[in-house]
Amino acid sequence: MHMKTVLVVEDEREIARMVQTYLMREGYRVEVAFTGEEGWTLFKDLQPDLVVLDLMLPGMHGLEVARRIRQGATTPIIMLTARTEEADRVAGLEMGADDYVTKPFSLRELAARVRAVLRRTEGTTVPEVIRVGKLTVDLAAREARLGGGLLDLTPTEFDLLAFFARHPGRVFTRRELLEALQERTYATLPRTVDSHVKNLRHKIEPDPEDPTYILTVHGVGYKFRPPEGG
Numbered sequence: 130m131h132m133k134t135v136l137v138v139e140d141e142r143e144i145a146r147m148v149q150t151y152l153m154r155e156g157y158r159v160e161v162a163f164t165g166e167e168g169w170t171l172f173k174d175l176q177p178d179l180v181v182l183d184l185m186l187p188g189m190h191g192l193e194v195a196r197r198i199r200q201g202a203t204t205p206i207i208m209l210t211a212r213t214e215e216a217d218r219v220a221g222l223e224m225g226a227d228d229y230v231t232k233p234f235s236l237r238e239l240a241a242r243v244r245a246v247l248r249r250t251e252g253t254t255v256p257e258v259i260r261v262g263k264l265t266v267d268l269a270a271r272e273a274r275l276g277g278g279l280l281d282l283t284p285t286e287f288d289l290l291a292f293f294a295r296h297p298g299r300v301f302t303r304r305e306l307l308e309a310l311q312e313r314t315y316a317t318l319p320r321t322v323d324s325h326v327k328n329l330r331h332k333i334e335p336d337p338e339d340p341t342y343i344l345t346v347h348g349v350g351y352k353f354r355p356p357e358g359g
């Protein structure tokens with residue numbers, strides 16, 4: 130098996146070196162860039178198997194690096210973000226980043242995500258149709274079906290459902306979900322998300338009072354149920 134190459138783009142040198150050392154010990158070839166520009170150049174030269182990308186970079190922002198990568202490649206991207214960068218995190222996921230890790234993070238957690246993302250993306254592309262339980266979400270056709278029957282969803286409800294379905298098992302705060310929908314709703318109140326979720330549940334849940342697809346995470350927000358019912 131050929132050694133996987135990981136490109137780490139992170140301006141905090143100490144963090145970059147620690148990540149490099151740890152991932153090398155895990156058996157990866159690791160190259161480091163300290164700026165967005167350098168990261169983009171190295172990406173083109175190396176054609177790495179995965180990119181660990183800090184968002185807050187001097188000069189070219191991490192989101193811009195992600196955008197350039199996504200224009201021509203499906204290389205998995207794991208973002209490094211601060212807890213306060215919710216909007217960027219969501220923008221990054223929307224732009225096609227595969228996962229994120231919030232600073233401060235443990236090296237073991239990052240390595241686990243690198244492994245998981247590489248496993249998940251190995252020889253696959255982003256599916257256009259996502260199936261969870263009896264639910265089918267066709268991202269290209271912007272259609273959702275429940276047990277074969279076409280669901281009558283508003284554009285916002287479809288966007289919310291599609292966002293959930295693309296990130297199963299991840300917990301999102303109301304504010305993050307709002308950011309994900311912002312272009313469509315112009316709403317600013319996190320509680321707006323609750324009413325969208327409520328309406329969606331009435332359309333997709335067998336029992337809206339006891340939801341099995343969109344789960345409430347008390348005190349935090351919501352998450353979509355993982356594919357294998359786990």
Ligand code: CA
Nearest residue numbers: 140183185186
């Ligand atoms: Ca930084």
